[in-house]
Amino acid sequence: MTETRFLPLDFIELPPDEMRRRAAEFYAEIRRRRTVRDFSEKPVAREIIEDCLRAAGTAPNGANMQPWHFVVVSDPEVKRRIRIAAEEEEKTFYEERAPQEWLEALAPLGTDWQKPFLETAPYLIAVMAQSYAQLPSGRKVKNYYVQESVGIATGFLITALHHAGLATLTHTPSPMGFLNDILNRPANERPYLLLVVGYPAADACVPDITKKPLEEFVTFI
Numbered sequence: 001m002t003e004t005r006f007l008p009l010d011f012i013e014l015p016p017d018e019m020r021r022r023a024a025e026f027y028a029e030i031r032r033r034r035t036v037r038d039f040s041e042k043p044v045a046r047e048i049i050e051d052c053l054r055a056a057g058t059a060p061n062g063a064n065m066q067p068w069h070f071v072v073v074s075d076p077e078v079k080r081r082i083r084i085a086a087e088e089e090e091k092t093f094y095e096e097r098a099p100q101e102w103l104e105a106l107a108p109l110g111t112d113w114q115k116p117f118l119e120t121a122p123y124l125i126a127v128m129a130q131s132y133a134q135l136p137s138g139r140k141v142k143n144y145y146v147q148e149s150v151g152i153a154t155g156f157l158i159t160a161l162h163h164a165g166l167a168t169l170t171h172t173p174s175p176m177g178f179l180n181d182i183l184n185r186p187a188n189e190r191p192y193l194l195l196v197v198g199y200p201a202a203d204a205c206v207p208d209i210t211k212k213p214l215e216e217f218v219t220f221i
C-alpha cells in the first residue's frame with residue numbers, strides 16, 4: 001500500500017474586511033462574463049492559454065486521478081474540419097432531432113446550426129473526460145466522479161480565461177464523438193465540451209438575458 005504523506009497547508013487567513021472586499025470584487029468581475037458567439041481573429045499568446053490550463057489542472061477531483069485531457073486547437077485546417085463536422089450534427093439537431101420544447105428554450109439565445117466561430121476564434125479547447133486511465137503498461141485504472149471532476153476543471157478554466165481578459169463559448173455539438181476521430185484521441189476519452197476562446201468581435205452583441213437573484217436559487221437554513 002502507498003503510505004499517506006502530509007504537508008503543512010499553505011493557507012493565508014485574511015482580515016474579515018479584506019475577505020468581504022475580495023468576495024464582492026470577485027462577484028463584480030465574474031458577473032461581467034458572458035458567453036460570446038462572435039469572435040475576432042485577433043491572436044492570443046499561447047502562454048496565456050497555458051497558465052489558464054494550469055489553473056484548470058488544480059481543480060478538486062475524484063481521488064486526485066485528474067481524469068481530464070485538454071486538446072488545444074489553433075491549426076486552421078483542424079478547426080475547419082471541426083466546424084464542418086459540428087455543423088453537420090447541429091443542422092440535423094436544429095432541423096430534425098430537437099424537440100419543439102428544446103428549440104423554444106434556445107430561442108432567447110438566438111443560436112442556430114451555423115458555427116463560424118469554430119474557424120474564427122484563435123483557439124478551440126476540446127475538454128476530454130477519461131472514464132479510466134490507460135497506463136503505459138496497458139493496465140486500466142478506474143477514475144471516480146469523472147463528470148463532476150471535469151465539470152469543476154472546466155469551470156476553473158472558464159473563470160481563468162475570463163480573468164485573463166478573454167471571451168469564451170461553451171459549445172456542445174451533439175453528439176461530439178467526431179472529436180475523437182479528428183483529434184486522434186483514445187477510447188478511454190469522451191468529449192465533455194468544446195470551449196471556444198479568443199477576443200470578441202468588435203461589434204459582438206449578447207442576448208438580453210438575466211441571472212436569477214440569490215433568493216431564488218439559494219436557501220440558508
Ligand code: IYR
Pocket residue numbers: 090093106109111112113171172173174
Ligand atoms: N448544441 C447546440 C444547441 C444548444 C443547446 C444548449 I442546452 C445551449 O445552451 C445552447 C445551444 C448549439 O450549440 O447550438
